[in-house]
Amino acid sequence: MSTQGSSEKKPPNHAGQPRQSSLAGLREVAVAAHVSTATVSRAINTPHLVSPKLRERIHQAIDQLGWVPDGTARALATKRSYTIGAVFPTLTHGDFARATTAIQQELQARGYTLLLACSDYDLEQEFQQIKKFIERGVDGLILVGENHHPDLDKLLARRSVPIINTFVYSPQTHGTCIGPDNRKLFFDMTRYLIEMGHVVFAIVAQSVQNNDRAEARLQGIQDALAEEGIAVRPQHFAIGQWSISEGRHLFRQVMATQPRPTAVICGNPYLAVGAYLESISMGLEVPQDVSIVGYDDIEVMNHLPVSLTTVRVQSEQVGRNAARYLMARLEDEAIDIPFQCDTEIVIRASSGPPSRKNNPASLSL
Amino acid sequence: MSTQGSSEKKPPNHAGQPRQSSLAGLREVAVAAHVSTATVSRAINTPHLVSPKLRERIHQAIDQLGWVPDGTARALATKRSYTIGAVFPTLTHGDFARATTAIQQELQARGYTLLLACSDYDLEQEFQQIKKFIERGVDGLILVGENHHPDLDKLLARRSVPIINTFVYSPQTHGTCIGPDNRKLFFDMTRYLIEMGHVVFAIVAQSVQNNDRAEARLQGIQDALAEEGIAVRPQHFAIGQWSISEGRHLFRQVMATQPRPTAVICGNPYLAVGAYLESISMGLEVPQDVSIVGYDDIEVMNHLPVSLTTVRVQSEQVGRNAARYLMARLEDEAIDIPFQCDTEIVIRASSGPPSRKNNPASLSL
DNA sequence: CCGCTTTGTGTAAACGGTTACAAATATAAA
DNA sequence: TTTATATTTGTAACCGTTTACACAAAGCGG
Structure with a gap:
């Protein structure tokens, strides 16, 4: 395994020439300030260990040379990046x-x-x-x-x-x-809607694929409803992308089903905005015809003609x-x-008690 | 300066004990695979320089030891991070x-x-x-x-x-x-509005403090207007924060002045959305009463009851x-x-020719 | 004036990789 | 077979900091 054995101490560096200014940064500062590298290092990292006189001289050298320490080397030496x-x-x-x-x-x-x-x-x-x-x-x-x-x-x-x-x-x-606590968040939101008298709920949400937060929130809704013996019907359960246009599309979809939901819980603010904007296109009154709530508070929610109830997460x-x-x-x-x-449930204009007239499962869109 | 001179080659390490498994990562892999560190390094970085046999052995050692190379050390050695x-x-x-x-x-x-x-x-x-x-x-x-x-x-x-x-x-x-080209962008947008017949322009924009992009865009507006001998009146020039509520506020402000602008150019999408939403509150018709355009395209602009004309930047x-x-x-x-x-000027519903009735400088809000 | 601490500084060995160079081996050409 | 050349591999010197340890100088109580 051991290959060579004779080489008798050749001069350490390649050619004979000292290679123009091969002094590395800190080393360079050290010679300029007539101190050792250790002292320079200490002057930066633990100044109190260095006498004021040297400290002064070193800092002078540093900004005279415009030296910027090499974080890479430092990281290697300290094992902290x-x-x-x-x-x-x-x-x-x-x-x-x-x-x-x-x-x-x-x-x-x-x-x-x-x-x-x-x-x-x-x-x-x-x-x-x-x-x-x-x-x-x-x-x-x-x-x-x-x-x-x-x-x-x-x-x-x-x-x-x-x-x-x-x-x-x-x-x-x-x-x-x-x-x-994502589950609790939507649990509470759902309770709020329940207490307001809602019975038919729809969910418009993003995919829960690799998203345990969204999944927990969905679970929160279902848990709260289950306590009242309510479940979300399959036709009221719409999962899609994360966008306003998707919100519009899914909202229209769930609102076209029977019985028609009186409360639509959206999984994110964009879906909620989309749902609301679609409700305008559909000529629905919010919240009389349907309550819409979202998750996370983005500024526009508070400024739409009907401001949107949502959950604010810090x-x-x-x-x-x-x-x-x-x-x-x-x-x-x-x-x-x-x-x-x-967290905070921000109650705005888009949620309210279901209106009487919506109770009878009837009417065409 | 030179302090010590006698120390006659003491054992290199501190105490005598080899310090449990002091082999650093790559070195450790090297011994495990019965090769030199250089070969390990090459096996990773320039595999074609290493015989398949060794390469195999090395990779085996690597994932047997679960070694992850240290980027810090590598960066130090290669001077590339x-x-x-x-x-x-x-x-x-x-x-x-x-x-x-x-x-x-x-x-x-x-x-x-x-x-x-x-x-x-x-x-x-x-x-x-x-x-x-x-x-x-x-x-x-x-x-x-x-x-x-x-x-x-x-x-x-x-x-x-x-x-x-x-x-x-x-x-x-x-x-x-x-x-x-920020200047050209709003230059073109302004030309578009000019060609539509607008004469009284207002600007609702964010601060240009340390923002040469916003500044250039403003310049673009002014250059385009200057070609027609038009200038933005001081009372039509509103600078503020970057938010929807600020957009509402500034929009109301400029619309309360005389002569009343027929076109409001907003410096960013939030201001534009705010301006539009305020126009609803004020009972104005967009674009009949006033055209609103923005900068940058955010999804909601395309979904508001009156979709907003803007500039799309990729x-x-x-x-x-x-x-x-x-x-x-x-x-x-x-x-x-x-x-x-x-870039692309996206013309939507919020911009159009000024209506006749707005020409006479009159009317109370 | 001497040992004993405290304080300030220097020496040189890490840190964990890369890579120039040399050596050994395999391959091709003569 | 011999020599020239190409291919693999190993050795050890870097890369630019930090820091353990050794040492010198200064401060101090006895």
Whole structure:
């Protein structure tokens, strides 16, 4: 196996020439300030260990040379990259965009940098992205939901990268996730509608494929209804894409069935807006003819001719706390953040008691 | 200066114990596969230089040990991080979110990772974030606009980090920016309104503070109007925040002035939606009483009772091309992308010729 | 004035990969 | 067979920081 044995100490470098200015950054600063590299390093990272005189000289050298430390080398030496990876299903939904912004702000404030990827609701892709992040040496990970690739745990265990699941909360997994209790959210919303007298409910929602949050919300609706002995009829259950036009389409579809629903619960704000706009096209009165409620509060909901009842989730709070939590863990600080985030049912004009005339199952559209 | 001189070759490591499994990752794989570290490295990066037999053995060792290469170390050694930094003013506006998504997709497809920050339209903050990115060793940068911190060039020159400005295009700076020609965009839109017979124009827009794109668009309006000898009156010029409610407020404000505008050009989609929704509250007919046009196309604009005329910018295209451009430069590939991106004036129901009755400067609101 | 701590600084070995160069081996040409 | 050439593989020096350890100097109570 051992191949060569004779080479008797050749000059270390390739050719004889010292290779123009081969001094690396920190080293260069060190000679300029007539100190050792260790001292320069300390002057930046632990200034109190360096005498004021040298500190001064070093800083002078630094900005005289315009030196910017190499984070890569630092990361290698310290095994800390001050980098956090976040994988979101998408960025084009308001809540994730808001959370991302909050995360980035929070990280930045403490010197961390955000690595971002979008999995497009694909678990396999999410896994690959996480893997990449780990290769890149992220110190922590922010994910969405609790439903991940089966091999994830193994991967994380090896490097012991802390992780936090966002936009979910359940008492069982307390401490590993930050977000709303999705099930309870729609449970409460549904109760509100029940108490208002509604009996025939329709659901217009996005696919629950790889989306445990949406699934939990659906479950919340069904649980609340079940308590009253009510179930959502198949023809009142419409699943589709995430868009206004889809909302219009699905709303029209469920409203064309018998018995006609008096309350339509939408899985996201775009579907709700679509449903409402379609109700206008159909000449329906909201909420007299039908109540429409959504999930998540986007600004337009509050400004439509009939403002829309919805659930507000503090996405910024979710993002901020997730970031804080991770950083605290990394710095071994104690931290007390609420894992279950604030939510609020925002009751606006689009929901109300069903009108009498809708009770008899009759009438053509 | 030289302190010690005697130490006669002490054992290299601290205590005598070999420190449990001190073999670092790649080294560990190497011994497991009975090859040298160089060969392992080659097996991953340049497989064709390694005999199939060893390659096989190495890969076996790799996934038997579950090794994940350390990107930090790799980056240090190769001086390439396969990382791109992007600084956006915000993520909560649809166009930037879409562009970010496109960038990330494109980067991922070629093994790059995205670092993201939001400057909140603050040049100083942007500069700090860029600096941080450079410390982190990004291979390239994606920024928005052409207006950056004065020291930016110096900083970039030192490390020679390639950069691309997005969401802007002007012939003068061809090759350094990718986006729409913002000035021309609103120039054309204004011409369209002029040709329709409008004479009294109002502008409802966001602040142009550190926003050369918005500024260029305003200039486009003014240039087009100037050709006809028209100027926007001070009372028709409303600048504010970026929101629907602000759009409502500013719209009401400009509509309360004399002479009353027959066309309102909005600087972004939210302002346009707000303006339109306020027109409903005010009992105005769009476009008979007033034409409303916006910038950027968000879905709701096409679904409101009166759909809104706007300008569509291919933000995804901007993002994608920016990413491609950078990667091509980094890999020394030739690439032919359009620097000026596609745009389209989408004429919908909210714009039309001014009605006769609006001509006489009269009437109370 | 001497040992004893405290404080400040330097030396050099990591960190975990890549890669120039040399050596060994296989292949082709003569 | 011999020599020239191409192919594989190994050795060890980097990449630019940090940091354990050693040492010198300064401060101090006795």
